[in-house]
Amino acid sequence: MNAFRPGRHLALAALALWSVLPLAVLVLVSASGGWRFPSLLGAEPGPASWLHLWRSGDRLLGALGMSVALALSTGAVAAVCGLLLGRALSGLRGWARAVGAGSAFLPVAAPPLALGVGLQYTFLLWGMGGTFHGVLLAHLIPALGYTALFFLGVFAAFDGEIEEEARRLGAGRAQTLLRITFPLLRRPLAEAFLLGFLVSWAQVPLTLLVGQGRVRTLTVEVLAWIEAGQDPLAAAGALSLALPPLFLVAVVALAVRRAEVVTP
Numbered sequence: 001m002n003a004f005r006p007g008r009h010l011a012l013a014a015l016a017l018w019s020v021l022p023l024a025v026l027v028l029v030s031a032s033g034g035w036r037f038p039s040l041l042g043a044e045p046g047p048a049s050w051l052h053l054w055r056s057g058d059r060l061l062g063a064l065g066m067s068v069a070l071a072l073s074t075g076a077v078a079a080v081c082g083l084l085l086g087r088a089l090s091g092l093r094g095w096a097r098a099v100g101a102g103s104a105f106l107p108v109a110a111p112p113l114a115l116g117v118g119l120q121y122t123f124l125l126w127g128m129g130g131t132f133h134g135v136l137l138a139h140l141i142p143a144l145g146y147t148a149l150f151f152l153g154v155f156a157a158f159d160g161e162i163e164e165e166a167r168r169l170g171a172g173r174a175q176t177l178l179r180i181t182f183p184l185l186r187r188p189l190a191e192a193f194l195l196g197f198l199v200s201w202a203q204v205p206l207t208l209l210v211g212q213g214r215v216r217t218l219t220v221e222v223l224a225w226i227e228a229g230q231d232p233l234a235a236a237g238a239l240s241l242a243l244p245p246l247f248l249v250a251v252v253a254l255a256v257r258r259a260e261v262v263t264p
Contacts, residue, residue: 078196088149
């Protein structure tokens with residue numbers, strides 16, 4: 001057993017390096033000022049790109065606020081609705097369960113571009129193209145697919161005896177859900193919220209197609225900088241894009257560690 005420890009440590013070190021390397025490259029590019037041959041250190045090394053982000057003030061804060069609002073709304077709705085859908089799917093059997101799980105998986109498996117084109121046409125007919133609510137609904141479609149499948153796995157091993165006991169004591173369905181099920185599933189709910197948040201936060205095709213360029217999230221702004229060839233600015237924006245999810249992952253991990261749940 002001890003003979004495998006050096007290899008295990010080496011694999012963990014390689015994994016850590018592989019995870020950190022993209023962020024390190026972004027830091028170097030953001031501080032390079034752009035590369036011009038034959039310079040190896042960048043054309044104008046320094047914090048110019050970060051200062052440009054700071055000066056862009058209202059535009060950057062507006063895009064960041066839009067991204068946060070969309071991601072928080074998507075995460076919250078996807079967690080609650082995913083729990084209800086997962087619970088309903090777990091009660092099905094045979095072909096009905098397979099069809100339900102397949103329907104939940106379809107938006108996850110479908111290419112985002114194909115999904116976005118179909119949603120763009122539909123939302124234009126509904127008058128929701130280029131609106132916050134339209135983009136939110138578009139983000140919820142793949143997010144609900146993920147969370148519904150996630151809770152299908154949770155409820156496959158969930159012991160519902162305590163819910164039955166609450167109903168025998170006179171609790172209604174809503175009371176049982178709010179006072180028994182939700183508290184017992186605080187940890188999966190937090191994880192589902194994080195999953196929905198990340199699906200929305202990194203979403204580009206649906207935001208562009210349904211938002212029609214009028215819903216300016218941080219990902220859309222970073223993509224615009226890339227297309228304009230402003231690599232240092234795009235790298236600085238990408239780093240700004242990476243920080244909120246990392247912070248949220250740390251917060252949810254801490255909350256999950258402290259939560260007392262009765263789930264596997």
